[in-house]
Amino acid sequence: MHVLVLGAGLSGVTTAWYLQQAGFRVSVVDRQPEAARETSFANGGQISVSHPEPWANPGAPVQILRWLGRDDAPLKFRPTRDPAQWLWGARFLLECLPWRAHRNTRAIAALATWSAQRLRALRAELGLEYEQLERGILHLFYSAGEFAEAPARARSLAGFGIEAQVCSRDQCLAIEPALAAQSGVLVGGLYAPGDESGDACRFTRALAARVAAAGAQMHWNCSIERICTGHDGSVTGVEVRTAEGGLQTLRADACVLCLGSYGPRLVATLGERLPIYPVKGYSITAPVLDPARAPSVSLTDESRRIVCSRLGDRLRIAGTAELNGFDTQVRPERIAGILEWAQRRFPGAIDIARAEHWAGLRPATPGNVPLIGRGRTPGLWLNTGHGTLGWTLACGSAAALAELMSGRRPAVAFPFLRG
């Protein structure tokens, strides 16, 4: 059976790999000249099993109201005329209901745990190098009120089988000595020793090379214009516009949608309504000037929603969420908050003047639970909508999809589509 994987970000490349391993003949299509050029290019780098809680939680509506009008708000809503944006916003509010938020957290926790195991196994099997560090993630609290909730969060994570230890300020400093500069303001932390970090772009490109070496045809610079169906309504391939400007049809027995935020528009013509909307985020990547001052344990600032990962001799700092349509421009006022955070929290650690600025669109579902499984259209499969956790969930989602397409039920408690 020949499968066309649509998109070569984290989701598409991992999907291609696991499908090949399951015995499918695979081709990959992307409009870019190489893998991981869009959202998977410069994310926060965290394999964050210890953060399964979606943005849509019971406290979110009040929090978002408090942030209204602030340029540095961690979550910002810029209204557009796009009805899809308003519909997504309404569904987001629905997912904030306590029972829905709990259900979503449970599903994400199960998939994240399974995914981290798949990533470790894959790394061991292929010897992939992507600046990975297995030093855990330390969640930092700068207010006593937020830190007071850390024990309950640790208990909740333990309920999902995820280890997290509540740490005093001194324990945080012992785990990550580069926090010394902020010992006066840090209140405490929550440390998840099983978490990891690494460069998602390097991982995706290294794996894409393995996929190609294993015989997959890689169609670069091909923009997918439409998904083609036969007389019986099932998928027969895609029509692409090539770099030369011509139209070409690529035939297949099945297609897997991994097109990030751009997937829903493409499949809408098939009658598929996917609740995915772009949630923009920013990152900076800067050379490390003083290794002793730059953290190597991956960090999450819980009040600012900023994450930070050491990638070899660079530091990646990422954060912010903006509901702003498909706009990918880097807004200086949003980057400013991240730069200011870096300078205040880790003075002298990185070369701010040489920092690369980036923005990407998280393909987010309202509850942050990805869409994995069968589409409504025969022959269409989905592995998309991973939102804030596409790196954490990549290997598990792709391995699960390959199981589903092989007619088996994956050994993970997750609400797969039409499973």
Ligand SMILES: Cc1cc2nc3c(=O)[nH]c(=O)nc-3n(C[C@H](O)[C@H](O)[C@H](O)COP(=O)(O)OP(=O)(O)OC[C@H]3O[C@@H](n4cnc5c(N)ncnc54)[C@H](O)[C@@H]3O)c2cc1C
């Ligand atoms: C600021 C930021 C920080 C983040 N930090 C983390 C983190 O620390 N940990 C974590 O787990 N996740 C993180 N994420 C989320 C993660 O990066 C995403 O969930 C993930 O990259 C999405 O991967 P994808 O393959 O679905 O999408 P993409 O990487 O965008 O891939 C989609 C591909 O489809 C292609 N494409 C789209 N339309 C077409 C078309 N018409 N024709 C042909 N090709 C097309 C694109 O070129 C692209 O290559 C972060 C995201 C952001 C923005």
